[in-house]
Amino acid sequence: MSDTSFAALQLPAPFLANLTQLGYHDMTPVQAATLPLALGGRDLIAQAKTGSGKTAAFGIGMLLRLNQALFAVQGMVLCPTRELADQVANELRRLARGIGNVKIVTLTGGMPMRPQIASLEFGAHIVVGTPGRIQDHIGKRTLDLARLRTLVLDEADRMTDMGFYDEIAAIVRECPSHRQTLLFSATYPDDIREATGRFLNNPEEVAVETRH
Ligand code: ADP
Numbered sequence: 672m673s674d675t676s677f678a679a680l681q682l683p684a685p686f687l688a689n690l691t692q693l694g695y696h697d698m699t700p701v702q703a704a705t706l707p708l709a710l711g712g713r714d715l716i717a718q719a720k721t722g723s724g725k726t727a728a729f730g731i732g733m734l735l736r737l738n739q740a741l742f743a744v745q746g747m748v749l750c751p752t753r754e755l756a757d758q759v760a761n762e763l764r765r766l767a768r769g770i771g772n773v774k775i776v777t778l779t780g781g782m783p784m785r786p787q788i789a790s791l792e793f794g795a796h797i798v799v800g801t802p803g804r805i806q807d808h809i810g811k812r813t814l815d816l817a818r819l820r821t822l823v824l825d826e827a828d829r830m831t832d833m834g835f836y837d838e839i840a841a842i843v844r845e846c847p848s849h850r851q852t853l854l855f856s857a858t859y860p861d862d863i864r865e866a867t868g869r870f871l872n873n874p875e876e877v878a879v880e881t882r883h
């Protein structure tokens with residue numbers, strides 16, 4: 672067993688078995704650099720290129736922190752676009768097979784509100800969405816974040832490029848202050864660095880070098 676094997680993480684056996692079934696044996700570099708910290712509850716800023724496995728890097732800790740018996744939103748992932756939110760939700764659903772019945776709902780713009788509201792009323796553990804639509808749900812009080820434990824800002828550089836900074840700041844104000852916050856980005860420009868002071872609590876910074 673290599674020390675970048677998922678088996679080195681002491682994950683619950685059914686969770687590890689599911690990873691193996693997915694063909695995940697070794698952690699990717701960003702996963703190896705972040706998962707021990709994320710599982711320990713640290714706030715993180717992680718920079719790694721596209722396709723490096725960032726979804727599992729934030730998703731595994733988020734899934735393992737869930738209390739499945741509590742029908743409340745405990746994890747939230749903010750993404751820049753609907754397509755990316757759908758991809759993240761699908762990857763989280765694959766990972767969640769290792770822990771049973773986790774309800775993951777996507778909340779993205781350009782889609783009708785009513786089915787999203789119905790899914791939230793039915794009880795969601797995790798929501799994945801775009802900042803504008805998440806804000807709409809907060810405004811309508813159809814999304815209650817009082818029990819949120821893990822907040823993920825995925826593709827944070829793209830979200831700030833797209834002008835979502837104010838929406839993100841408003842959403843973060845609705846989150847409990849006692850939470851874990853994980854910021855993932857393909858690049859690490861200065862405006863991200865500024866954001867991190869406001870949104871994260873003493874974050875560990877992880878950058879995975881890309882070889883060209
Ligand atoms: P990123 O968000 O960094 O662009 P993704 O999380 O979308 O990357 O992952 C990219 C691809 O790699 C996905 O198809 C995912 O299923 C796969 N993947 C992630 N982690 C592993 C791993 N440890 N072993 C094998 N495949 C992996």
Ligand code: MG
Nearest residue numbers: 722725726825
């Ligand atoms: Mg990604």
